Amino acid sequence: MDLQKIVDAVYGYVWGYPLVILCLGAGIFFSIRTRFLQVRLIKDMVGQLIRGTSSKKGVSSFQGFAMALGGRVGTGNIAGVATAIGFGGPGALFWMWMLAFLGAGSAYIESALAQVWKEEIGGVYRGGPAYYIEKGLRKKWYAVIFAVVTILSCGILLPSIQSNSITVAFRNVIPKLSPSASGIIIAALLGLIIFGGVKRIGKAAELMVPFMAIGYVIMAIVIIVLDLKRLPDVLRMIFASAFGADAVFGGIVGSAIIWGVKRGIFSNEAGQGSGPQAAAAAEVRHPAQQGLVQAFSVYVDTLFVCSATGFMILLTGTYNVADGKGVQIVTNIPGVEASPVWTQMGIDTLLPGFGSYFVAVALFFFAFTTLMAYAFYTESNVAYLFKKKSLTAIQVARVFILVMTFFGAVRSTTLAWTLGDIGVGLMAWLNIIAILLLSKVGLATLKDYEAQRRNAGIYFDPEKLGIKNAGIWTTIRKRYEAEDAESRKS
16 A cells, blocks of 8 residues: 555545534534624624733734734635635535634634643743643643644644645746745745744734735625626525535535535634644733634634635636546536636636736735744744753754745645645644533633623633633733733822
8 A cells, every 4th residue: 555545544534524523513512602702702802903012922912813814824725715615616615614603612712721821931922732731631641642743734744735835826927936946935034034933923924914814805805896796696506505405516515514624624723723822922911812812813714815715716617626536517627626726717817917926926925924833833832842942942843844845845745735634633633622621711711801801900810710730820910910000000
């Protein structure tokens, strides 16, 4: 049995219906238990983005949001949506929306937990599933497994996918740009940022992420306006296909659900365990504040950016659909595989000559900010494993990420996509089980925040809530109490 067959067999076990049910089930559970905070507290989500400032140890709430969104908004928002439609039909877009809505609840819980049990390592805040699994569940072995899986996924497998996508998109625009040259440029730019540490990553994300996301959504709105008469038919097709009511796509409703959830997780990362690592780096008064910010980032990723790609592809008809056996159900663009090229072709149909350039630039920013996020996630888990020796280990990890970034640009990543999906799936399995077991603490942070949200000064006291091993919050609370007391005097 060759390597590809072995990988495909493992992939089938990781990404079967049980993980789909776990993801959707966790989202439903947290949505109900939080009384649908994704609807009730939408005003707070947006408000928390502009509150809070950075410190020597942590980034601002908005920088934490931008870092996580940079990780969420990546290749999955362009290539991933195309793949979901290509194998699941238009209905896959609906299931991506559903995962985003329900996943906002999961994103809140995991990010709040990351804040509760964050640590100061090397002068900056670090946290995430490995930290709250050890401190909250008191399962060191479980935490180590998650950290190792995350380092393998974010440090080795996934960077190749992002750099390869950048290379493919730019070769469609600049044929003379060799993969080697592209890889060197991407790795060099990434190195300038990640060797500057967490603060520089946060600052770069703060500047790049809003620009790229807003610009991409505006382009989608332009495409929708130019082809507005087809919008009702496309919406009907999406909803009908999602539930097997469309004559063409009725036979692949199962694929629509699986591919929608799979690409939804790859894109918005809700429940995957990567977003909490950016959330833990934020300087906030209360864990719930960053939890709400991260819940909102799931909305931005899927409901805005993924939807933008989906509508540009479906409105312009630049897609193919195959069933689970590889038989083509729809062939609008013969011979063109699911990739960013679908979006490029779609924009070109209404704005000739513009689509290829626009998508290439958009994909560069999307994938590049995701590479920055992967570097940070890898660092957080390296720091967890090596503690006092983490500074040296982090430097080694950064070099390795740059090597894998270059490697992905010069090699085909068909195998890497499958391996990356396995890594994402394993992270989701490990993290979702953990946050379900720690749900009592996550829900307690929300209740405590809502009890204080009208107060002038919000403080988090884990001891009052019966939460152990969260001693860092004693120092944080005292600092904010002193600042508020000084403010009242003045």
